[in-house]
Structure formats: C-alpha cells, structure tokens
Amino acid sequence: MKGRLPRLRLRARRSRIPTIQALIVIFVLLFILFLWLNFALAQRTESVGREIQSKTQELESLERRGDALRKAISVTASQEKMAARARALGYQPQAPFFLPMSEPLVESVSEAPAPVEQSDTIASGDNAATPAANKLLLLLRGPVVGPAFETAP
Amino acid sequence: MLMGTDSTIDRQRLTLLAFFIVLGITVVAGRLIYYQVFMHEELQALAIGERTWEEPIRVKRGDISDTNGNLLALDTVRWNISASPPLVMGAEELAGQLSAILGDPEAEILAKLERDAPWVFLAQGVDYETGESIRALEAGGINCEAIPSRFYPESSLLAHLVGIVNSTSTGFYGVEGYYNQILHGVEGHKIIEKGPGDTELPLPAIEEIPGKDGYSLILTVDRNIQYIAQQELINALEEYDAESGTVLILDPQTGAILADISYPTFDPNDFANADPDLLADPAVADMWEPGSIFKIMTWGAALDDGTISPGTTFYDDGQMEVGGRVIFNWNRQGNGLVTMEEGLVKSLNTVAAFISTSMGKESFYNYLRRFGFNTLTEVDLQSEGPGMVKLPGDPDWFPSELGTNSFGQGIAVTPMQMIVAVAAVANQGTMMKPYVVQELITTDPESGEQQVVQVQPMVVRRAIGPETARTLTDMLVEVVERGATDAQVPGYRIAGKTGTAQVPTAYGYHESDTIASFVGFAPAEDPQFIVLVKLDKPKASPWGSRTAAPTFSAIAERLFAYMQIPPDEIRLAEKP
Numbered sequence: 014m015k016g017r018l019p020r021l022r023l024r025a026r027r028s029r030i031p032t033i034q035a036l037i038v039i040f041v042l043l044f045i046l047f048l049w050l051n052f053a054l055a056q057r058t059e060s061v062g063r064e065i066q067s068k069t070q071e072l073e074s075l076e077r078r079g080d081a082l083r084k085a086i087s088v089t090a091s092q093e094k095m096a097a098r099a100r101a102l103g104y105q106p107q108a109p110f111f112l113p114m115s116e117p118l119v120e121s122v123s124e125a126p127a128p129v130e131q132s133d134t135i136a137s138g139d140n141a142a143t144p145a146a147n148k149l150l151l152l153l154r155g156p157v158v159g160p161a162f163e164t165a166p
Numbered sequence: 167m168l169m170g171t172d173s174t175i176d177r178q179r180l181t182l183l184a185f186f187i188v189l190g191i192t193v194v195a196g197r198l199i200y201y202q203v204f205m206h207e208e209l210q211a212l213a214i215g216e217r218t219w220e221e222p223i224r225v226k227r228g229d230i231s232d233t234n235g236n237l238l239a240l241d242t243v244r245w246n247i248s249a250s251p252p253l254v255m256g257a258e259e260l261a262g263q264l265s266a267i268l269g270d271p272e273a274e275i276l277a278k279l280e281r282d283a284p285w286v287f288l289a290q291g292v293d294y295e296t297g298e299s300i301r302a303l304e305a306g307g308i309n310c311e312a313i314p315s316r317f318y319p320e321s322s323l324l325a326h327l328v329g330i331v332n333s334t335s336t337g338f339y340g341v342e343g344y345y346n347q348i349l350h351g352v353e354g355h356k357i358i359e360k361g362p363g364d365t366e367l368p369l370p371a372i373e374e375i376p377g378k379d380g381y382s383l384i385l386t387v388d389r390n391i392q393y394i395a396q397q398e399l400i401n402a403l404e405e406y407d408a409e410s411g412t413v414l415i416l417d418p419q420t421g422a423i424l425a426d427i428s429y430p431t432f433d434p435n436d437f438a439n440a441d442p443d444l445l446a447d448p449a450v451a452d453m454w455e456p457g458s459i460f461k462i463m464t465w466g467a468a469l470d471d472g473t474i475s476p477g478t479t480f481y482d483d484g485q486m487e488v489g490g491r492v493i494f495n496w497n498r499q500g501n502g503l504v505t506m507e508e509g510l511v512k513s514l515n516t517v518a519a520f521i522s523t524s525m526g527k528e529s530f531y532n533y534l535r536r537f538g539f540n541t542l543t544e545v546d547l548q549s550e551g552p553g554m555v556k557l558p559g560d561p562d563w564f565p566s567e568l569g570t571n572s573f574g575q576g577i578a579v580t581p582m583q584m585i586v587a588v589a590a591v592a593n594q595g596t597m598m599k600p601y602v603v604q605e606l607i608t609t610d611p612e613s614g615e616q617q618v619v620q621v622q623p624m625v626v627r628r629a630i631g632p633e634t635a636r637t638l639t640d641m642l643v644e645v646v647e648r649g650a651t652d653a654q655v656p657g658y659r660i661a662g663k664t665g666t667a668q669v670p671t672a673y674g675y676h677e678s679d680t681i682a683s684f685v686g687f688a689p690a691e692d693p694q695f696i697v698l699v700k701l702d703k704p705k706a707s708p709w710g711s712r713t714a715a716p717t718f719s720a721i722a723e724r725l726f727a728y729m730q731i732p733p734d735e736i737r738l739a740e741k742p
Contacts, residue, residue, distance in 0.1 A: 058369065059368050065368070077294060080240070080243055080294075083242070084242045087237040092236075092389055092392075108727045
C-alpha cells in the first residue's frame with residue numbers, strides 16, 4: 014500500500030504539469046506582449062513629444078520673427094520717418110479746397126455730375142467756371158502732393 | 167524508525183524555512199506598505215520635485231494703437247546671451263564666431279568662455295537678429311533666453327500719453343500705467359518633466375494652466391493730429407523762447423482725447439536714461455495757476471445763476487478791493503462803464519472780481535465744483551492730480567480769495583481739468599468725462615474669435631444750462647474777434663480766451679516769468695475740437711495773446727484742413 018501511493022500522486026502531478034507550463038508560457042508571452050506594447054507606446058509618445066517640442070519651438074521662432082517684422086514695419090511707417098522721407102522726396106503739404114457748387118449735392122447717381130478728378134487745375138482753383146460752380150459745396154481734397162498727415166502749409 | 171526521524175527533521179527544516187520566507191516577505195511587504203501607503207504623498211512629492219520643473223507660460227502684453235490702427239506700442243523680443251563655460255567645447259573657434267555676431271573683441275569673449283565659473287553673461291538685451299544668429303550656431307554651453315521687450319515706434323511723439331513698461335513687464339504712467347493689468351494679461355504655468363542637463367523630456371506636461379494674452383487697446387488719439395500738435399508746439403517753444411509747454415486737443419462733444427503732447431519729453435524706448443521728472447504726463451499731473459482763461463468759468467457761472475447778463479454794466483476805475491486786498495487790471499488802468507461782454511473781451515480782473523463777489527462765495531465755489539475743479543477728471547491716464555482750490559471754511563481760505571480766484575489766481579488746476587471744463591461750455595453745458603481708450607480687443611483662446619469692448623462717451627454732469635453755454639460761446643467769439651485776434655483763422659468763427667498767469671514763488675509772484683495760455687474751440691456753433699495751449703515762461707513775450715493764441719491759430723488752421731471742416735461761409739450755407 015505504502016509503495017503505491019506515491020506513484021499515484023506522481024501520476025496526478027504529471028497530469029497537471031502541462032497545464033501549469035502552458036499557463037506560465039501564456040503569462041510570459043502576455044508579459045512580453047505587454048512590455049512590447051508599452052515600449053512601442055513609449056517610443057511613439059517620445060516621437061510625438063519631440064515633434065511637438067520641435068513644432069512649438071518653430072512656432073515660437075515664427076512668432077518672434079513676426080514680432081520683429083511688425084517692429085520693422087512700425088518703425089518704417091512711423092510718423093517721423095514718413096514725414097522725413099516725404100520731405101526728402103519733395104512732397105509739400107497741401108490744404109484742401111472747398112469749392113462752392115451751383116446745385117445741391119446730387120441725390121441719385123444718375124443725376125450726379127461726372128466725378129471730378131483730383132488734378133492740379135481744380136486744386137489751384139482755375140476750374141471755378143465749371144457748370145457746377147456757386148452755391149453748394151463739394152468737398153475736395155487737394156491733389157495728392159503731400160503726405161496725409163501734413164495737410165496745411 | 168530512521169525514516170520517521172528524517173521526515174520529522176525535514177518537516178522541521180521546511181517549517182523553519184517557510185517561517186523565514188514568510189517573515190522576509192512580511193518585512194518586505196511591511197516596508198512596501200509603509201512606503202506606498204503611509205509615506206506615499208511625501209515620497210511622491212519628493213520624486214516629482216526631483217524630476218519636474220514648473221515653467222511659466224509667458225503671455226503677450228497687448229498692443230496699443232491709435233484711432234487709425236497705427237501701432238504705438240508693441241511687444242518684441244530681445245535676447246540675453248549667457249554661457250556655461252564647463253560645457254563649452256572648442257572655445258577658441260566659438261569665441262571667433264560670437265565676436266563676429268556680437269561685435270565684441272574676440273579675446274574678451276574667449277576670456278569669458280574659459281572663466282572658471284559655472285555661468286557667465288555674454289550679452290544682455292541684444293536684438294532679434296543677433297539672438298537668432300547665435301541660436302543658429304547651436305553651440306553647446308551657450309544659452310539664449312528670449313525676453314519680451316516693449317517697443318514704441320513713434321518714440322517721443324506719444325511718450326507722455328502712452329507711458330512706459332519696465333523690465334518686469336509692469337506699466338507705469340499714461341495708458342501703460344492705467345491699463346497695466348488689462349494690457350499685461352494673466353500668466354499661465356506648466357509642470358514639465360526634465361531629464362539630465364535640465365532638458366525638457368518629450369512628454370506631455372503633468373499640469374498645464376494656459377495663460378491669457380493681454381487686451382490690445384485702440385486709443386482715441388489720432389497720430390496725425392498728435393504730430394500737428396507736436397510740430398506747432400516745438401515751433402512755439404522755439405519762436406517764443408519758452409521753457410516748456412503743453413498742447414491738449416479734445417473732441418468736446420464726446421470727451422475723446424485727440425492729442426496730448428508736452429515738451430520737454432523723453433524717448434520711452436530709452437526711459438532709463440531719461441530725467442525721472444519728465445516721465446509723468448504734465449497734462450494730467452502738473453498744476454498751474456490758470457490766470458485769465460479761468461474767467462470763462464466765472465462768466466459762465468454768473469450767467470447761469472442769473473447774476474449777470476452780457477449787457478450788465480460795471481464802472482471800472484481800474485481797481486477793486488475784495489477782502490482787504492486791492493485787485494488791479496492787467497494794465498492797471500480803468501475802462502469806465504463796461505458791459506460784461508467788454509469785460510471778458512478786455513479780460514478785466516476788476517469785472518471778474520465784481521462778478522464773483524456779486525454771486526457770493528457759496529454760489530461761486532459751487533459752480534467751480536460743477537465745472538470739475540478740485541476733483542479728478544478720472545481720465546484713463548495714470549498719475550492724474552486733483553488740482554487745488556481752497557474753499558470757504560478751509561483754514562487757509564481768506565475772503566480775498568473770492569476776488570483773486572475769479573481771474574484764476576490762488577488756485578491750481580491741471581491742463582486736463584481746464585480743457586474739460588471749457589469743453590462743457592462748447593458742449594452746450596454738458597460736461598463729458600475725458601477718455602483716451604475707445605476699444606479693448608481680446609482674442610478668445612478657445613474659439614480664436616476676436617472680442618471687442620467699445621468704450622462709450624460718458625456724461626459727468628450738466629455744468630451750466632445750454633442757453634448759458636450759447637451766450638458764453640458768443641461772448642468768447644467776441645473775445646477772439648476783438649481781443650485775441652492772433653487766435654483767428656480766416657473763414658472760421660472761433661471761441662476762446664487767452665490767459666497770462668504769473669508764476670508763484672516762495673516769496674510771492676515772479677517779477678517777469680509768466681505762463682501763457684489759450685483755450686479755444688471751433689467751429690463755434692458746432693465745435694469739432696477744443697485746443698488748450700500752455701507755454702511756460704516765454705521770453706519773447708509774456709502775454710498769452712502774443713504767444714499761445716497764435717500757436718492755437720496755427721494748430722486750428724491745420725486741424726480744419728486735416729478734419730476737412732469747410733469754412734463757415736460754405737458750411738453754414740449748406741444748412742437749410
């Protein structure tokens with residue numbers, strides 16, 4: 014009796030071993046799969062992170078460039094610079110001329126007189142004998158011979 | 167028997183082994199529980215602190231533009247360049263490259279790169295191009311830090327009005343100071359993980375609170391009008407040899423400030439080297455005894471409370487005693503029987519004193535309060551002063567003040583207070599709150615949509631009735647047409663008043679120094695602008711009528727042209 018019992022137990026243990034081995038193999042495989050997935054995800058995250066960092070730096074660089082360009086434009090367009098440049102080019106400030114007209118300002122487009130060109134002739138007042146002379150007002154700016162910011166002599 | 171003994175020994179050994187294993191596992195598990203449960207937060211904080219870094223998310227300070235969208239203040243970038251000498255490789259070659267970019271001697275840079283120090287400054291506040299060139303070298307051990315910097319493209323043109331921003335992005339004076347919090351925005355921060363060498367790991371931030379950029383501001387000021395005012399003020403200072411001066415231009419119907427210029431001034435891009443006394447805007451911060459332009463208030467108050475009418479007469483013998491003090495006219499001469507209108511045209515101090523004493527102190531000072539004196543105008547510019555008017559009941563008020571105050575002596579006002587008070591006359595008696603910001607613009611960070619907040623003109627109170635304002639305006643037109651003729655612009659009706667104030671000193675008034683001023687609005691029946699000119703200590707002539715009045719005329723002439731206001735003959739004929 015005593016000699017048989019261990020043999021029976023051994024047989025029972027042997028029958029369980031494949032199941033345990035299979036489970037261990039599956040567990041190890043799953044573990045490897047998990048590690049691989051984790052590694053792959055980490056790699057992807059790192060790659061995307063680097064890309065984001067690079068794009069962020071690029072964006073910051075572009076913003077800095079934009080700011081620098083805005084600064085350059087604002088300096089070039091500053092009042093003092095524009096006035097000096099205009100004077101250097103020989104531009105003269107010009108006052109507007111207010112010409113009296115013979116009829117009220119037209120109400121409809123069809124009745125409107127032909128648009129008056131901004132020319133030296135009108136600006137100097139030589140065109141006063143136009144049909145539209147007298148009573149009513151047409152507000153004209155003088156010929157564009159000076160920068161807008163200096164409108165009086 | 168033997169087998170039984172062996173088995174017992176094995177079992178005892180196994181039990182002992184199991185005990186130690188269980189004990190070991192228990193100890194390890196106990197420690198794990200101790201660290202993971204009881205010490206969890208402390209250790210986690212320690213671990214996070216070791217590998218993370220809190221970094222501020224910088225936000226952009228808002229731009230400031232004039233009413234036409236021209237930039238007056240914007241954020242730009244400057245660079246601080248530093249080096250960590252222990253990390254620098256190839257110092258000699260790098261020194262040559264940096265020298266070519268920075269323009270500093272190569273030997274000097276090399277000495278810094280080889281210094282036995284963990285960190286050295288190479289250059290501070292270099293411009294955009296220089297910083298980018300150094301960054302492009304990608305040299306190890308060289309650090310380029312971008313720092314925001316405020317830039318003012320118009321430099322001194324709007325220095326007082328716009329104000330300044332210091333190195334910590336805090337605004338002072340003018341608009342920058344008044345709207346500092348709104349312009350600054352709200353800084354955010356993020357917690358990031360850092361690797362060895364303090365390099366940011368390419369991982370999402372552990373925590374991120376985004377910042378909010380500051381509002382951009384659109385001002386009521388027109389750069390072109392400001393330029394006109396600047397040009398004419400400089401001309402006046404040169405022509406009349408004046409020490410300093412201020413020109414203020416407002417739209418009297420809304421209170422919008424169109425121009426605000428004072429000289430001497432400073433360059434806000436280099437304010438660190440400017441005289442600190444020049445930084446505050448004299449138009450709101452400086453007080454002066456206004457002199458005769460203050461008579462507008464006296465006449466307005468008396469007309470409104472019915473004490474006088476334009477035709478009321480007064481016999482002027484050249485002097486009048488009030489509270490024990492004798493008041494003289496500017497030329498110490500009498501004019502006989504004069505009407506109130508003539509009194510204003512000839513700017514007679516005796517008539518002014520007659521009016522204020524006839525009104526009585528309660529009514530006179532009540533009207534000064536209604537015109538906004540002794541209180542802030544609450545203009546949206548930093549460092550505004552309230553002026554100074556002594557009131558009956560104050561320990562330093564004497565009965566003679568009622569006479570002297572009537573022609574602008576013994577009181578102190580700011581140019582802003584003065585122009586706002588006269589603007590009420592131009593605006594049919596209604597006083598408007600002066601303002602300089604007309605729009606606040608922000609961008610919603612989530613939707614990206616632009617949100618605009620419009621600032622509406624605000625009525626403060628009615629200073630005088632509309633009928634009184636019209637009567638007073640007609641009288642002020644007479645002042646320009648018969649008295650201050652140098653203020654005229656052919657073709658336009660202008661209402662205004664000159665002022666020549668003595669300069670108070672510790673021992674009374676200065677013998678010769680004066681402050682010449684003129685305040686006027688036009689066109690008189692439909693005012694589009696009001697201009698205050700103040701010239702301090704002009705040497706060519708002490709009189710406002712000879713210095714400030716022609717300066718007003720020069721400005722007004724250019725404003726008529728710029729604002730396309732036709733002459734009266736054409737403009738009034740146009741109306742049915």
